[in-house]
Amino acid sequence: MENTIYIEYSFSVSPLQPATDILIAELGEAGFESFVENETGVLAYIQKEEFEEAIMDSIEILKNADFDISFEKKEIEQENWNATWEKNFTPIQVAEQCMVRAPFHEKPDVPFDIIIEPKMSFGTGHHETTHMMLQFILDHNFEGKTVLDMGSGTGVLAILAAMKGARSVDAIDIDNWCYHNALENVERNGVDQVQVFEGDVSLLGSKKYDVILANINRNILLADIPTYASNLMANGTLFVSGFYEDDIFAISEKCTSCGLKFEKNLSRNNWVAVKYVF
Template identity: 70%
Template sequence: MSNTIYVEYNFKIEPQQPASDILIAELGEAGFESFVENEEGILAYIQKTDWNDTILKGIQIFDNKNFKIDFSLKEIEQENWNATWEQNFDPIQVGDQCMVRAPFHAKPTTKYDIVIEPKMSFGTGHHETTHMMLQFILDHDFDGKSVLDMGSGTGVLAILAAMKGASHVDAIDIDNWCYVNAKENVQRNNCDHINVKEGDSSLLGSMKYDIILANINRNILLEDIPRYAESLKKDGQLFLSGFYSEDIPTISAKCRELNLEFEKNIEKNNWVAVKYVF
């Protein structure tokens, strides 16, 4: 892992919103793994083995004349990325109960103190989708529940679910670095009953969950929702994010086909998190 080379894109964006959110979503579809937002725009990272010089060809926001987007790129070794996010990573507070912070931040007085060293993984709480999913977890009862965190990234959602009393938590991500990083963060937060796995929804097998959390992009969600429905217990709850408010009808239509009924959603900067019940 230490010899992995990433390509770092430094995007300078004017005005930043909603351009930054749109660009992050499109880059994620193109294969970029991680993002750091800063005062000028975003830093975006992709493994050099997944990169090619036409990687930005399909990014549509570059054609939008309402935004000015310039970029530069360079190669960066994985171990050097820590210095980058330490310069940009501020602690995130969710409501009055939860703080997501790095190991070098002071310990807070909040009820839930989550220490995350994200490295190349997605899920620090900075992005709207992660923040809203954390809020959903805070607002619901997880005591004694079996939970799946699909597309777990840093493991932050699984960790909060465990802190809220979940009896069993599976955290699954297809990316090897996310898998390794989540295991580190689970250990860092003393959540020994979180089972971190590397793979996709094919790993679910016959396991049934009270609650499924999935913060992934729209297309993967549409593909995997039938698998989630199979894996939910009666009266189970499905929390989804990673898409925009205008995508809710499409996501909800797929859920209705599988007897998953829309209950509520929250929205932040046009990103949404949605709750469905089985």
């Protein structure tokens, strides 16, 4: 695979919320594909070949006097992203049962040991949404189930579902780098029942799943929940995350209109993950 060049924007944001959430949403609409939130703001990445200076003119929050947002930009190659990640990455333990770690970390004594090299992909367990989705998976019975991981990123959720006994798992992400990275991580963890695909909900067709996992942003979830519902088995379960507590009403309203019932939500630093059932 060719070594893609990315433009990295480092945004300093004050106050952090809700400005960071709005900024990420607007950047996503403008073509930025990867985000890493930190203590001062957010890092945002877009492929150099997709970038034009005029893109920043469309980011309305940068013109909002209620927020102080500054930024710097630089070019970054994928291997540089990985080197930066390796320097800063620490293992993540979830509920005393699951460890998400890099290949160079010591093997832990836990039931579920997941080895991840995220590169330019999302999903190491550090972000609140991934952590909560891992919690939900740990608490759910996946034995013999068919599973969809939508917006799969590194593939970490699909991998844990497979480790918990899922019969088959489809992992789908629209980003080419996420697709290749998930393939690598699936092979690295020896979960042969996981199939990785590049694309969006248009790939689903009429296929049915017992469980659907979707850790994506609010707007994509609202657009795609009707499709998820149509692809769920009777008595199926939908786990969603990627949004804030204030968004639960809108997400639940959409789920209810599609025949899904709210069952439980987890909350972590104002982020939420929610379980719905048919």
